[in-house]
Amino acid sequence: MRKFLLIMIMSMFLFSLAFGNRGIAEAAEPIKIGYLAPYVGVFAKFGSDLxxxxxLYLEEIGNKVAGRQIxxxxxxxxxxPEVGLVKTKKLVEKDHVQILAGxxxxxxxxxxxxxxxASKVPLVITNAGATKLTQEQRSPFIFRTSFANCQQDLAGGWYAYAKMxxxxxxxMGSDYAAGHEKAAGFKKTFKFMGGEVVEETYPPLGTNDFAPYLAKVANYVGKVDRTWAFFAGSDAIRFVNQYQEYGLKEKLKLFCEEGVTDEANxxxxxxxxxxxxxxxRYCIGHDSSENKRFVREYRKKYNYDPGSxxxxGYVGAKFIVKALxxxxGKIENQEAFLKALRSVKFEAPRGPVRFDEHQNVIFNxxxxxxxxxDGKYNNIVVDMIPDVDQYWMPKK
Structure with missing residues (x-):
């Protein structure tokens, strides 16, 4: 009997040792984050900034969370779009990432x-504002830490009417999803307040020569109050430069979405x-201790100014890490991770951030x-509209 008990105890010990060590090994396995961004074409600079x-945030925490390497x-x-889908499948099926971002x-x-x-891999969008993804096409697996394409545009349309x-x-905006969705947000509140949109023009993404479109703008000098614009990356650079070259800058002032005059441009x-x-959503000139620290560290690391x-990108990484x-660090408990992610809130360089009930960020x-x-061009804060969410609407 004693011999039998001794064998049982030894067996249990060896079993717990083997599987206990295995459990520790599993717990120490790295957490893989798959990141999607463009590094060529119109959005190349924006992709590298993101x-x-x-x-930068991952480096600030030593690329580790709860003892696990990231x-x-x-x-x-x-x-x-077609390349993005192929790369997403590669990250999930070959690299076995547990989180997608970017x-x-x-x-x-x-x-x-x-x-x-379908893959049930959480996606944390850190820029793309595709509005429907946090509205009618929302999913428990999709979060956005940047903006919905109508969001700050709703505030912008109101501001143009009420304050300007x-x-x-x-x-004028690029002819793709973001251009039309952002325009829709601006129009919604501008027209709600009583404003009139006289003309809309959507040049193709990647337009090199804006002259035919600017000729149309010239016809409205003295007849309208502002030109609203949304372009990004190299399109934004060409548009702003050509708007001035065409002699329109002082005759018909621009009021733009942030991407047009981002610090990168x-x-x-x-x-x-x-x-x-x-x-x-973000201004480098925002006067807060967290933003000053962020700008200082970003310049130190990359030797150029951070833009939106x-x-x-920094804020998106922090949302993920706070949830982890x-x-x-137990990303394997996906239900707990998603629940934790929905509850994350903190003081970002842009100010306080948190998610709404559809997992889209709220910000000033x-x-x-x-x-x-001193010979350098930067954005400064003129005014601020607090707590703007993707459904924001003003009062008349």
């Missing part, structure tokens, strides 16, 4: 939606952007203006 901001695997979507283009975001949901005194505008726009006003994409901390919207100081 990645740099994300990696492995960052990025793929170039080229800003193309994405600049709304077209890419819409293209990967169904696959993400604009009553008539013409609108200003070194190439320079005087053409000086004085241009826009509405934005840089801050967007809450579940002690800045009104900003490009100014020049």
């Amino acid at each position: 990645r740099d901001g994300f990696k 492995i960052f695997i990025d793929e170039d979507t080229e800003g193309k 994405i600049i283009s709304s077209g890419v975001a819409y293209a990967v939606r169904d696959y993400v949901i 005194g604009a009553r008539k505008v013409i609108m 200003l070194p190439s726009q320079k005087e053409a952007a000086l004085g241009v006003e826009s509405y934005a 994409l840089s801050e967007g 901390e809450a579940v002690k 919207t800045f009104i900003q203006r490009v100014e020049k100081k």
